[in-house]
Amino acid sequence: MxxxxxxxxxxxxxxxxxxxxxxxxxxxxxxxxxxxxxxxxxxxxxxxxxxxxxxxxxxxxxxxxxxxxxxxxxxxxxxxxxxxxxxxxxxxxxxxxxxRGVQPGDPTAPTADEEILERRAAALQKQKMAEPPKGIKRPKRASSLRAVYVRDPEVRAWVRNEAGGHCEGCGEPAPFQKLDLPFLEVHHVKPLAEQGSDQISNAVAICPNCHRRCHHSNDRQEFTQLLYEKVKRLIPE
Ligand SMILES: [Zn+2]
Ligand SMILES: [Zn+2]
Structure with missing residues (x-):
């Protein structure tokens, strides 16, 4: 055999x-x-x-x-x-x-939690949805439990200036101007929620596409690794 x-x-x-x-x-x-x-x-x-x-x-x-x-x-x-x-x-x-006590939940249940919403939608996308859903005519407002962190505007400004109007992920120019400055989002490579610092050695200025990629893509770990290699001021935490 x-x-x-x-x-x-x-x-x-x-x-x-x-x-x-x-x-x-x-x-x-x-x-x-x-x-x-x-x-x-x-x-x-x-x-x-x-x-x-x-x-x-x-x-x-x-x-x-x-x-x-x-x-x-x-x-x-x-x-x-x-x-x-x-x-x-x-x-x-x-x-x-x-x-082991893990029971199926209901992926069609409405939720205010963005992460759970994404997971449920992905689960449903992989199934066959026979009819268009009715949806919620008047969505209820939920109070958010998401933690927000106090951050340093100097870090944000510095990192954006370092980027010089180009995304530090893909190298493309910022997609548009905001307040007469190139629009780039500042992303913490090690998330603040995981005790990452708000320092220039942990922050990059990237375009909205690359930012979404950092948080949501299949290859987000590899992409993050690429940022560490590309952006010399970054120090892994
Ligand atoms: Zn980019
Ligand atoms: Zn981010």
Whole structure:
């Protein structure tokens, strides 16, 4: 028998081991603690998944993200839920998640939280929507619990001047003028919410497209790495 078993052949024991490792990492991520994906991957292959490759374990982790996204649950941002999951694998992952107390939410439920709204819309976009939705005629106003931080205007001004009217991400000129200055947004490379500093060594002036890319794209980690290489005043925190 081949040692390289097919990807669809995972036993429920193997799925369980993967889901348990995933949920452990997810708990760490949600509490803002660090973990090393590669180390967790290796530990799994040294214990419960000796016949699996690194890539195969990584793929399974992405599958778990996909299933969690469809279930309207938070998932690990480092495991992109981009790839399709076979229906047998999906059923097995759902079964194990439910054993572990993770129940599906309702991705159609309205919310004022931008992040949850995005996640729900993405989950729904991956399903078939039969009819156009009714929507909300008079959306209720919600009070925001989002933290805001006091920031230094000098940092903002300095970083924008350093950029010299060109995006420090893509190099394109600022898309328009505001207050007679080139419009560039100042982004904190390590977010303030993750204890990043408001200093010029942690801030870049970028165009709105690159800014969205930093926060929302599939390749945001790689793009952030590129900023560190490109913008010499940045110091990783
Ligand atoms: Zn740009
Ligand atoms: Zn930003």
């Amino acid at each position: 081949s040692v390289n078993k097919r990807d669809s052949d995972w036993s429920i024991f193997e799925i369980r081991a993967a889901v348990d490792a995933y949920l452990k990492m997810l708990a760490l991520e949600l509490s803002g603690e660090r973990f090393v994906k590669a180390a967790e991957n290796l530990a799994l292959r040294e214990t419960s998944l000796p016949t699996r490759t690194k890539g195969s374990v990584e793929f399974r982790m992405q599958n778990i993200s996909t299933v969690l996204m469809k279930m309207d649950q938070a998932f690990i941002t480092g495991y992109k839920p981009a790839r399709n999951v076979g229906s047998n694998v999906e059923q097995a992952i759902r079964k194990v998640l439910s054993e």
